[in-house]
Amino acid sequence: MTAKEAILSTAGLSKHFSGVKAIDKLDIAVKEGRIHGLIGPNGAGKSTFFNVVSGMLPATEGEIRFDSVNTTNLPAQAIARMGMGRTFQAAKMMPDTVLENVMSGMYYYSNTEPIRSFLLQPRVFRAQEREIRQKAEEALEFVGMADSAQRWAGELVWVERQLVQIARALVLDPKIVLLDEPTSGMGLKETEELKGIIRHVRDRGVTVVLVSHDVSLVVDLCDWITVINFGEKISEGSPKHIQSDPKVLEAYLGEEEQHAES
Numbered sequence: 001m002t003a004k005e006a007i008l009s010t011a012g013l014s015k016h017f018s019g020v021k022a023i024d025k026l027d028i029a030v031k032e033g034r035i036h037g038l039i040g041p042n043g044a045g046k047s048t049f050f051n052v053v054s055g056m057l058p059a060t061e062g063e064i065r066f067d068s069v070n071t072t073n074l075p076a077q078a079i080a081r082m083g084m085g086r087t088f089q090a091a092k093m094m095p096d097t098v099l100e101n102v103m104s105g106m107y108y109y110s111n112t113e114p115i116r117s118f119l120l121q122p123r124v125f126r127a128q129e130r131e132i133r134q135k136a137e138e139a140l141e142f143v144g145m146a147d148s149a150q151r152w153a154g155e156l157v158w159v160e161r162q163l164v165q166i167a168r169a170l171v172l173d174p175k176i177v178l179l180d181e182p183t184s185g186m187g188l189k190e191t192e193e194l195k196g197i198i199r200h201v202r203d204r205g206v207t208v209v210l211v212s213h214d215v216s217l218v219v220d221l222c223d224w225i226t227v228i229n230f231g232e233k234i235s236e237g238s239p240k241h242i243q244s245d246p247k248v249l250e251a252y253l254g255e256e257e258q259h260a261e262s
């Protein structure tokens with residue numbers, strides 16, 4: 001694949017929930033090596049886009065291509081194994097250590113369940129286990145959480161959960177990661193720290209799709225931005241272009257008015 005070719009694209013992608021057009025005929029092309037922002041007011045369809053593209057929800061219509069393969073409606077595990085990592089808006093941790101949580105990113109995507117493979121092929125299992133542990137430690141190191149490996153995941157504060165989620169997505173050595181609102185609930189200092197990590201992920205050669213409600217974060221970080229509202233693309237371009245597009249301003253002002261009324 002040549003540099004800057006689309007690694008992930010959708011054509012006419014729609015997702016309807018009994019009448020609600022959460023995603024409506026979206027054409028999005030994410031070029032390889034970029035930090036691609038996906039923004040839009042609350043309820044615009046950003047998380048739904050991630051859910052459909054990652055195979056967690058079936059598409060209503062349209063096509064998804066990832067790494068030159070038509071991945072429309074493939075199972076989430078198959079898409080993950082092709083090299084797609086993701087995080088969730090609400091980070092759920094397993095009641096286990098931080099390291100185990102990051103390692104689970106690998107188990108989920110590997111062919112066999114740990115217990116099954118342990119019973120059938122203990123030696124292979126132990127070798128795999130070592131490799132997974134090492135990868136998980138590297139991923140934790142990468143997000144600056146190496147010292148927390150043995151902490152209980154339940155005691156992590158919000159920002160730490162986001163970092164652990166990113167480590168869990170990276171443990172797969174993905175080609176692309178989808179980050180859903182990674183800075184929500186964070187202060188300025190933590191947001192700056194996370195920005196550095198996201199850039200670092202991109203510099204490692206991993207394409208990033210960043211969903212965020214925070215326009216200034218996305219403008220700062222992204223090479224290219226797609227703006228959606230009510231499931232439709234309303235604008236697309238460089239951060240500069242987005243900032244001066246009246247349609248974008250209008251969408252966000254509309255949201256503020258809704259807040260003011262409620």
Ligand SMILES: Nc1ncnc2c1ncn2[C@@H]1O[C@H](COP(=O)(O)OP(=O)(O)O)[C@@H](O)[C@H]1O
Pocket residue numbers: 017020021022040041042043044045046047048049
């Ligand atoms: N599982 C679901 N069932 C029904 N409606 C949903 C579901 N997920 C999302 N929606 C609806 O789809 C629209 C887009 O939601 P979402 O993708 O979460 O928006 P965003 O992430 O941009 O805030 C909203 O109207 C939301 O209520």
Ligand SMILES: [Mg+2]
Pocket residue numbers: 046047048089
């Ligand atoms: Mg969302």
